[in-house]
Amino acid sequence: MGNKLTACTSILIGKDASIDGTIMIGRNEDAKAAWPKHMVVHQRGEMPNHFISKDTRLELDLSEESARYTATPEWTDKDGLFEEDGINEYDVAMSATESAYSNPLVLGYDPLVENGLNEEAMITVVLPYVKTAREGVQRLGNLIAKYGTGETNGVLFADNDEAWYFETGAGHYWVAQRIPDDSYAVVANQLAIQEIDFNDTNNFMFHPGIQEFVEKHDLNPDPATFNFRKIFGTADRSDAIYSEPRVWVGHQMFSPQQATEETPESTELPFIMKPDHKLSIFDAQNYLSNHYEGTEFDPLGHGEHAHKYRPISLAKTQESHILQMNRPGANIHWLAMGVAAESTYVPFFNGITDTPAPYKRGKLPAQLNSAYWIFKHASVLVDSHLHDFLPLLRDVQKERNAAAIKMIAETDRRLPSLKGEARATFLTRQSDDYATDTLNAYKKLSLELITKMTDYCELNFNTDENL
Numbered sequence: 001m002g003n004k005l006t007a008c009t010s011i012l013i014g015k016d017a018s019i020d021g022t023i024m025i026g027r028n029e030d031a032k033a034a035w036p037k038h039m040v041v042h043q044r045g046e047m048p049n050h051f052i053s054k055d056t057r058l059e060l061d062l063s064e065e066s067a068r069y070t071a072t073p074e075w076t077d078k079d080g081l082f083e084e085d086g087i088n089e090y091d092v093a094m095s096a097t098e099s100a101y102s103n104p105l106v107l108g109y110d111p112l113v114e115n116g117l118n119e120e121a122m123i124t125v126v127l128p129y130v131k132t133a134r135e136g137v138q139r140l141g142n143l144i145a146k147y148g149t150g151e152t153n154g155v156l157f158a159d160n161d162e163a164w165y166f167e168t169g170a171g172h173y174w175v176a177q178r179i180p181d182d183s184y185a186v187v188a189n190q191l192a193i194q195e196i197d198f199n200d201t202n203n204f205m206f207h208p209g210i211q212e213f214v215e216k217h218d219l220n221p222d223p224a225t226f227n228f229r230k231i232f233g234t235a236d237r238s239d240a241i242y243s244e245p246r247v248w249v250g251h252q253m254f255s256p257q258q259a260t261e262e263t264p265e266s267t268e269l270p271f272i273m274k275p276d277h278k279l280s281i282f283d284a285q286n287y288l289s290n291h292y293e294g295t296e297f298d299p300l301g302h303g304e305h306a307h308k309y310r311p312i313s314l315a316k317t318q319e320s321h322i323l324q325m326n327r328p329g330a331n332i333h334w335l336a337m338g339v340a341a342e343s344t345y346v347p348f349f350n351g352i353t354d355t356p357a358p359y360k361r362g363k364l365p366a367q368l369n370s371a372y373w374i375f376k377h378a379s380v381l382v383d384s385h386l387h388d389f390l391p392l393l394r395d396v397q398k399e400r401n402a403a404a405i406k407m408i409a410e411t412d413r414r415l416p417s418l419k420g421e422a423r424a425t426f427l428t429r430q431s432d433d434y435a436t437d438t439l440n441a442y443k444k445l446s447l448e449l450i451t452k453m454t455d456y457c458e459l460n461f462n463t464d465e466n467l
Contacts, residue, residue: 007031009188009246009312010098010156011287012163015326016181019278023163025156026322027095028288028340029072029084033315036075036362036372037084039335039348039355044068044089047128055080055120058147066128070333070348070355072319075363075372080120083127085321087333087350090131091160093323096122098154100191101234102170109217110170113148122155133157133164137176137205140166145207148172154187160326164205167193169232173213176205183272184279186250186287188243188312191233192271196226229271240265245297245309250287254279264297264309281324281334281345282401288320289313289340300386313341319372320345329412330427337372342379342393344400344442346435347408349427356432358439371439378442381449385456389449396445400438407434 007030015023029037047066052059054077067090071083085095097119102112117125122140130136136157148171155166157176165185166176177193179185180203185192196204198211207213214220220231245264252259254275262269291311292298299307299314313320320340324332331350336343337359348355362370368377382389411430418426 007189007316008098009186009288010095010154010165011184011186011250011284011322012156012158012165012179013184013279013284014163014179014181017184017275017279019280020327022281022327023158023160023325024279024281024284024322025093025095025158025163025325026284026288026320026334027085027098027156028312028320029318030314030316031318034364034366034376035318036364036370037072037319037337038075038362039070039072039359039371041352041354042066042069042071042128043353047124051121051125053080053118053121054078056115056118056150058115058117058121060125060143060147062125063129069127070350070352071123071127072321072335081124082120083123084319085323085333086123086127087323087325087331088127088130089351091325091331091350092127092130092133092136093156093158093325093331093333094123094127094136095156095321095323096126096153097151098156098187099189100152100154100167101189102152102191102232103234106170106219106232109219110172110213112150112152113171114150116148116150116171117143118149118151119153122153133159133162134205137164137166141174141176141205141207144168144174145172152191154192156323158323158325160331163325165193166205167191167228167232169210169228173207173210173232175207175210175228177271178203180272183274184254185271185273186247187271188246190239190243190247191229193228194230194271196228198226235267240267241308242310244269245292246290246312249290249292249295249312253287253290254283281322284322285334285336285340285345287312288322288336291341313339315339327412329408329415332408336375338375339379342382343375344397344438345404346431346438347404348431348435349411351424352428352431353424354428354432356435356439359435368443371435374439374442374446378446378449381446381453384453388452392445392448396441400441403437404434 010027013024069088070086157164163179320336322334334345358371362372
């Protein structure tokens with residue numbers, strides 16, 4: 001779907017940068033304000049041996065050995081699958097994609113490929129077939145080098161040891177960088193990777209012909225270095241308004257002592273940053289839910305700059321996810337349906353065999369037996385009287401967040417004694433119960449909001465008490 005371009009915001013956190021030693025990769029999927037998502041579990045061996053993309057008509061032969069994995073596909077496959085994010089049975093996490101732009105000079109020599117491998121199919125043809133994050137990077141890179149891509153994208157990978165960020169720069173060329181364990185990165189619709197060290201294969205992967213391609217066509221503005229962002233990317237006024245402010249606010253949240261000289265329109269913001277404090281799962285959630293609150297740029301404010309920059313969390317977010325790896329218990333696929341700032345991240349443990357029925361349905365027009373629409377329903381009701389209703393939503397979010405941590409701790413305590421089918425059944429029940437309780441909390445909130453709204457009608461009149 002072309003409308004997915006120019007959307008999304010991503011975060012990657014190394015294990016030594018997190019408060020609990022976990023690795024986190026997360027992203028908002030932004031496309032349409034009313035476009036339902038589902039969450040599913042694909043079972044081992046479920047994938048077809050031959051794949052045909054409905055988006056680009058690319059055809060691929062796939063291995064018969066496909067792994068179990070979670071995914072969040074569209075409500076309709078008319079334009080393709082767009083599975084977007086998931087964790088497989090080998091504890092490899094993948095999120096695709098963060099849309100970006102390549103410059104015309106690069107695209108003149110390596111144009112985008114109309115029938116190549118795009119966002120729509122990336123999760124489907126990569127995640128079920130890899131056992132490490134590095135394998136994921138290499139498989140995606142090999143496919144793009146061979147078949148090309150019709151988009152400029154960033155893709156997030158992680159396993160229990162490391163996190164990687166992968167970027168395409170033209171029709172066939174790509175690079176990937178390992179996120180240092182003590183660091184994090186935030187990305188917003190620009191090519192982000194900067195200096196490539198071609199001798200450091202522990203921390204960089206790349207198309208084998210990328211140096212020759214750049215040199216042959218005189219693409220490097222500073223031949224003494226190899227800055228992927230400057231060679232392949234863009235840096236124009238739209239970046240300053242649309243992309244850079246979202247990176248800036250992430251640095252202000254996590255590295256304020258280091259980012260004192262940065263401004264929302266800084267054009268040289270670093271890709272890799274060290275946090276001033278250890279980051280929790282809620283820090284990652286708060287970043288993906290951010291709309292410049294506490295600044296003059298908050299769209300919910302009333303200042304002259306309230307709508308100057310594109311916020312991270314916005315009406316067009318279909319779902320937001322954080323894939324939390326290297327946990328002592330089961331890894332977690334956190335999923336917030338709809339607008340992250342007005343939703344709740346629900347933890348689904350890796351190893352579940354199914355998801356609750358409301359998470360597997362939802363279409364157009366709206367239907368209130370769908371998880372996507374239950375969260376969106378509460379969201380639009382809150383939006384109607386934001387000043388009065390936002391505190392009520394915040395109360396529900398706080399209660400659900402605390403309940404999530406309690407449930408996860410209880411699950412972790414029980415897991416060591418469970419194996420095989422008993423473990424899968426337990427993880428599925430724990431995830432289902434929390435997800436169901438959260439949907440019920442949002443249904444209750446919506447009914448409370450409707451009740452309060454009944455006297456807000458303009459067709460009202462206050463009778464004089466003296467009559």
